[in-house]
Amino acid sequence: MANIATQRIQRELNEVAKFDEAQKKAISIEIVNGSLLEFIGKIAGPPDTPYEGGIFNLEIKIPPSYPFNPPKMRFITKIWHPNISSVTGAICLDILKDQWAAAMTIRTVLLSLQALLAAAEPDDPQDAVVARQYKEDHELFVQTAKHWTLVYARPDSDKEKWSNLDFDAKIAKLREVMGCDEHQARVALSSNNWDLDRATQSML
Template sequence: MSKRLLRDIQSIKEDQDWKFTVTPSESDISQLRATFEGPSNSPYDGGVFVVDISVPNEYPLKPPKVKFETRLFHPNVSSQTGAICLDILKNAWTPVYTIKSILISLQQLLDSPNPSDPQDAEVAAVYLKDRNQFDITAAQWTRQYAQPAATGPKIDQASLDRFASMGFPPEQVAPVMEKLGLERVEDDDQVNRVVEALLQ
């Protein structure tokens, strides 16, 4: 799995046309956090959407588990849990698909919802009964939940508390940790890196 997954990640980093990003967890390469832009001329235009991807050991024979971290108003995405109804993540999966294939499919799903096979029945009902109201609500959610500034790494609160006890306020620590690519500090070396950056 790891060689194939590393190739997938490298392919996304080298291909700037799609403007995708993918970041493995520091402690587990099979846990990914990816982003993509909302399709142009859609209610999701201008948004940046974050998905969590959990890659099984059997990949690519089995599909990853994928869910939206960003809240969005869409018939095929749960507005509560971020669960996704997409055939290639289930019975239509084949080993030729890649992480990039998944992100492309998700972007296309935002552009072309499938209300006849919904993940969120209430949203699908709005889509079918009042498309204009659906577009308005989806655009509102995009502005509220999917703005680029909100897509940086989520900084672990316990890590912020640790630095607060050392006299460093969270609003000062968080941007430094983001710059260093750290969502949390797990050992003394990481703590020292952050402290050194704070004192510069």
């Protein structure tokens, strides 16, 4: 069975390189450790979304039963999105579960994930905290998602131009008060709608 999987993957890799998305660097796949069962996928954040300009890396593991069972995928790059865990990178997407079909490919999954970044489904969340913010204070969600994209997914050269000074100041203050690292402060503030008092309480 594993032999079927590796043959199929080799064909898929050749196909991905031919498509326009690869030429435009919208999606790409890289082999890890010379194995045809382990990859790093990359997707570009779609235009006109909080993820624009970001490059998001995904861990892709191919089961020996592929293509009859879906690949296992999770985001390695941290991201603020209702359908992706801000903690583990786990993804809520039906084609990675019970809606998978053997005719699908890694390319179609990466394109579906790119579409998910452009059109979240907050009523079927992977991360309930993010989904609540998305529905209750959408503008704050957009600003938070942009901030996470800036910090975790954009090239260093962009950082000064796109930074949110208010968020940066609150992160610095929470780190000073709680003695935590930058990421812990960012998570606490993001999860508490950037309310410094509530974020502090959540860390006690």
